[in-house]
Amino acid sequence: MSYPEVDFLYLDEKSMVKAGVTDMHECVEVMSEVFNLMSKGDYVMGGRNHNSHGILISFPDNPEFPNMPKSGPDRRFMAMTAYLGGRFNVAGEKWYGSNRANLEKGLPRSILMVMLNDADTGAPIALESANLISAFRTGAIPGVGAKYLARPDSKVCALVAAGAISRTCFMSLADVCKNLDTVNIFDVFPSASEKLAAFIRENYPQVKNVKIFSDIESTVRDADIVNVATSGAVLPEIEESWLKPGVYVSLPASILLEEGFVINRARCVIDNWRMYESWQAELTPPYSKALNCLGTILLDLVLEGKMEREKISDLGDIITGKVHGRKNNEEKIIFGMGGMPVYDVAWGYTIYEKAKEMKLGLKLNLWDKPYLY
Structure with a gap:
């Protein structure tokens, strides 16, 4: 043979x-x-x-x-x-x-x-x-989310953290959101903010204003789009009152959010609910303590009976029309992602x-x- x-x-x-x-x-x-x-x-x-x-x-x-x-x-x-x-x-x-x-x-x-x-x-x-x-597939996901979840007239983008993933996330957001003209940047290392600002100024002439801030609140307050790509042990905290109506918050990393906001007033979208369910066989509860991201935070809230599973949407179901995307210009939408092979x-x-x-x-x-x- x-x-x-x-x-x-x-x-x-x-x-x-x-x-x-x-x-x-x-x-x-x-x-x-x-x-x-x-x-x-x-x-x-x-x-x-x-x-x-x-x-x-x-x-x-x-x-x-x-x-x-x-x-x-x-x-x-x-x-x-x-x-x-x-x-x-x-x-x-x-x-x-x-x-x-x-x-x-x-x-x-x-x-x-x-x-x-x-x-x-x-x-x-x-x-x-x-x-x-x-790096590019990770950075692309916030842009995919923005196609269906960000307001079409979004102009101001806030970047919390200024590393390599923040760069690729911005690339996808700028590709999808054609009206962006202002970028706010915060990083605990000012030199990283300066480096990302220089990249945006050189490669995105449509962005007329690139601003560097020394605190998160000032960075996100006027933003239509907020992207958080931090990697440190200390999670950044963003208060509900800092987020304007209609904001799209993209989370390739985790942040601290008020529980009441997440449960009752935010529109929660994730990349794949079943992936977070799979961690029940691999981790011990509370799952967000072992692996802190929006998906495991929501998993804990559902399992504790604080939140209904039906309030959480999969992005794929929005793309295929099984679930509505943005419902109105006032919705505050948070989109969490955990990365998938x-x-x-x-x-x-x-x-x-x-x-x-x-x-x-x-x-x-x-x-x-x-x-x-």
Whole structure:
């Protein structure tokens, strides 16, 4: 019996850039397509309910063995697996190691790869450098939300935190919200605010006013759109009274909000309710204490009987028309997201297809024939 050769494409970061991994407009469109497929159910992730964020390896504070890594800030390994249907019809995994101490070595905090596999045979089809896949797919989600949840006449955008993810979030928001002309920035490190402000001034001439603030309240008070992308241990607090009527609050990170506001007066939208439910099998309650984000905060409120599940909308159901989007210009909408491997698979596959067309990357051979067969 003869066996076919198995080849796959290796794409380094330069090849990924040439193939368009930093094209935010297309990334927003692809992520919108992902939410559409998720609302229809044409996807599978890990875990008992097929909606797990991923599998995490963390380390003990005092390892018993001399070579075992010791627990530290952002020190972990993670595998995030998914199948995505539709035109993608591909399985894949984002695998990464993270360690904040990497920054002292001149390395990114996290180093990521994406592997794509044939959904039928399981054979690898691509291995990709994925730091940019992850940064752009993360940044694209606030823009997807803004298409359906922000007021069309939004002009003022507030950015709380000024790191790399804040940059990509702003790129997607500016792509969707064509009337933005003012950006307010706050970061605990003024130099980070200055760096992000310089990027916006250089690349977005339609933004006439870029302002740097020294406190969160002043940053968000007049904003039509608020995006929070902090990464520190101390969560920023935003009071309901600081948020103007009609605001769209995008949360790729977590914040402290008044419980009464969340339960009774805010419109709550999340990326995938079933992903937060999956954490019930992996974490101990209260879930927001173990993993603080809007989705786990809402999960706790529902399980404690303080909030009805029906008051929480999935973005995919809004995109497919199962649920109404923004209902009026006065609604204060908060959109929480936790990151999902279907994003990485979709954006990684899109760039793989473009790389093939452009004849980029290095073709590697797995085998001429399987040795044991």
